[in-house]
Amino acid sequence: MKIQKVTLIGLGAMGVFFAPQLEDFLGKENFRVLADGERKQRLEDKGVTVNGINHKFHIITPDTTGDEADLIIMAVKDTGLSKAIEDIKNQVGKHTQILCVMNGIDSENQLAAVYGWEHVLYSYMRISISMKEGKADFNPQLGKVHFGEADNTELTDRVKAVKELFEASGIKYQIDTDMRKGLWFKFMCNIGENMTCALLEVPFGAFRESEHANAIRHKAMEEVIAIANRLGIDLGEEDIKRQDARIQQIPFGNKPSTLQDLENGRLTEIEMFAGKVVEMGKELGIDTPYNWMFYHAIKVKEEKLSGRFLP
Structure with missing residues (x-):
C-alpha cells in the first residue's frame, strides 16, 4: 500500500500542522482540503497563514466523486464531527485509511460504525497551536501526531504506509505500542489543562506559577484515571508526573482550545x-465533582456569550 492522495477536512489549528508539508511533498493536485459553502469561499479567497506564509490549498467539495483518497485526515471539532463523517463519504475508497486527530475518545468508534475498522486507525495530536483569523504560528518540531492500531507490537501494512508518508513529508509522528492508553492519556491532559484554563481564564503558563491551578488540574485528571482504570486502561499518577514535566515546555501565553473558543465567542x-x-462517571458509579463543576460552569460561560444574561 502506498499513499499518494491525501484529503484533509478541518483546516484549523490541527489541520495546519499537516497541510503545508503534505502539499510540498504530494503536490497541489494530490493534497486536497475538503470544504464547502462559506468556508470553501473563504479558503479560496484568503487561504490560511502558517508561520507567516499564506497558503491557498486545492479545495474540493463533498460532492466530488471518482477521486477517492488513500488517506483522509480529519481535524474537525467535536461539534462538526457528524457532518464531517457524512462529508467524507465520496472520498472513501476500497483501501482508504482515516486518521481522526481531534480531541476526545469517541471519534474512532463513530467513524468505524459508518465505514468499518478496516478504514480507521487510532490517532491523536500532541501540540499546542493557537489560531486566530486564519493565522497560526507554532514550532512544528515541538509536537507530533500519534497514530496506529490499538496494539502496535508489530506494525501492519497500513500503519507502515502512513509512517512512510509522514517520514517522506517531514511530519513528526509517534506510533504508540498501546494507542488506547495514548488516547486516554491525551484525554486526561485535555481535561486537566483545557478545562482548568477555560474555567479560570488563564493560559498554560498558569501551571508554571500557581499551585492552586495545578491543584485543580491534578484533581480533574485523577477523575479520568479512576474511569480509565475501571475500563482496563493503565493510567496512573506517573502519567500525571510525566505531563507535569511536559507542560513546562508549552509557551507561557499559549491557550488551550476551549479558552480560545470562549474568547472568540464560539x-x-x-x-x-x-x-x-x-x-x-455516572455509568460506572465514580464521583466526578471537578468535571461536574467544569461542565456546568463552562455551560454558563456559553450562555453568557449568547447574551442570555443581558438586561
Missing part, C-alpha cells in the same frame, strides 16, 4: 470533555 467542545467524564 461554542466549546464541553460535551466531549467534562460532559463525557460526568456521563461515564
